[in-house]
Amino acid sequence: MWDVLESFYDSVPRPGSRVEDHGELVLFLQAGDGYPFYARPRFPGGAPALADVLAVRERQRELGVPEAFEWVHETTPGLLAVAVEAGLEVLPAPLMVLDPEKLPEPHPHVRVLDTRPAEVPVVAELAFSSPGTEKGEAGIAERDAALAEATPTSTRHRHAVADLPGEGVLAVGTAQRAGDVVEIVGIGTLPAARRRGLGAAVTAGLARDALDRGAELVFLSAGSLDVARVYERVGFRRVGTACIAAPPA
Ligand SMILES: CC(C)(COP(=O)(O)OP(=O)(O)OC[C@H]1O[C@@H](n2cnc3c(N)ncnc32)[C@H](O)[C@@H]1OP(=O)(O)O)[C@@H](O)C(=O)NCCC(=O)NCCS
Incomplete structure (x- = not known):
C-alpha cells in the first residue's frame, strides 16, 4: 500500500504543474486546479538529506512560493x-484509509459533481479560515457575500x-x-453549520462515488485528531x- 500511495502522491499533482527535480526532492510548481505548491521525496525511494531540504527552501524563496514539504512518515521516516x-x-x-464495508447510507442532500460550482472554493475558504471542529460565526451571509465576488473555475476533480x-x-x-x-x-463546513453531520456526509458521498467509479483505494489525511474522529465515523x-512541514508562522 505504501508504494501505491507514493506513486499516487507523485502523479496526482503533475497534470498542469511544472516540476523541478532537486536531488532527493521533487518540487511541484504552478499546480492547476487549486492544488498547493510543495516539495516531496523523489519517487521511487527518495531519502532527502539536510542539504536537499535547504536547497529547495532557497529555491522556493527565490520563486516566491510557500516553503512547503509533504511526505508519508512510514515511507520516508528519516525526513522528520x-x-x-x-x-x-x-x-x-x-493518514486514513476507507473500509468500504463501514460506509454509511448516502445523505439525502449531498451531491457529487464533475463541475466545480463557485460554492466549493468559497465554502472551503470560509471553513479553513476557522480551523478546528467547533462551531463559529461565519455562515450563510458571509458565504453569499463572497459568492457575489466569485468567478467559476474549471476542474479535473470531483x-x-x-x-x-x-x-x-x-x-x-x-x-x-x-x-x-x-x-x-x-472537506469543510461553514463554521455556523458545523456539528450537524454534514462534514461526515460530504466525505461519505465522495467515498461512495469513488467506489462506484471503480476506485480500489480511497484515503485522506486528517488535519488533527479531532478531525480524524469525523472521518472514522464514516469508515476511515x-x-x-x-507529514506536512512549513517554516514556523
Ligand atoms: C472538520 C469539519 C469539516 C467537520 O465538519 P462538521 O460538518 O462539523 O462535521 P460533523 O458534523 O460530521 O462532525 C463534527 C462533530 O459534530 C458531531 N455531530 C454530528 N451530527 C451532530 C448532530 N446532529 N448534533 C450534534 N452533534 C453532531 C459529530 O459527532 C462530531 O463530534 P466530535 O467533534 O465530538 O467528534 C469542520 O469542522 C471544518 O470545516 N473544519 C475546518 C476545516 C478543516 O479542518 N477541514 C478538515 C481538513 S482535514
Whole structure:
C-alpha cells in the first residue's frame, strides 16, 4: 500500500504543474486546479538529506512560493528529523484509509459533481479560515457575500456539496484521482453549520462515488485528531502519518 500511495502522491499533482527535480526532492510548481505548491521525496525511494531540504527552501524563496514539504512518515521516516533540523515545523496528520464495508447510507442532500460550482472554493475558504471542529460565526451571509465576488473555475476533480433546502451549500469536499486511487481533500463546513453531520456526509458521498467509479483505494489525511474522529465515523481508519512541514508562522 505504501508504494501505491507514493506513486499516487507523485502523479496526482503533475497534470498542469511544472516540476523541478532537486536531488532527493521533487518540487511541484504552478499546480492547476487549486492544488498547493510543495516539495516531496523523489519517487521511487527518495531519502532527502539536510542539504536537499535547504536547497529547495532557497529555491522556493527565490520563486516566491510557500516553503512547503509533504511526505508519508512510514515511507520516508528519516525526513522528520531532517525537516526539524532545517528549521521547519512538522504537522503529523493521521493518514486514513476507507473500509468500504463501514460506509454509511448516502445523505439525502449531498451531491457529487464533475463541475466545480463557485460554492466549493468559497465554502472551503470560509471553513479553513476557522480551523478546528467547533462551531463559529461565519455562515450563510458571509458565504453569499463572497459568492457575489466569485468567478467559476474549471476542474479535473470531483466535488461534493451538502446543499440543504432553504439554506444552500453548507459543506463541501473534493476527490482527486490517479489510477485506481482516490484522495479526499478540502472537506469543510461553514463554521455556523458545523456539528450537524454534514462534514461526515460530504466525505461519505465522495467515498461512495469513488467506489462506484471503480476506485480500489480511497484515503485522506486528517488535519488533527479531532478531525480524524469525523472521518472514522464514516469508515476511515488510521494506517499511518502524513507529514506536512512549513517554516514556523
Ligand atoms: C472538520 C469539519 C469539516 C467537520 O465538519 P462538521 O460538518 O462539523 O462535521 P460533523 O458534523 O460530521 O462532525 C463534527 C462533530 O459534530 C458531531 N455531530 C454530528 N451530527 C451532530 C448532530 N446532529 N448534533 C450534534 N452533534 C453532531 C459529530 O459527532 C462530531 O463530534 P466530535 O467533534 O465530538 O467528534 C469542520 O469542522 C471544518 O470545516 N473544519 C475546518 C476545516 C478543516 O479542518 N477541514 C478538515 C481538513 S482535514
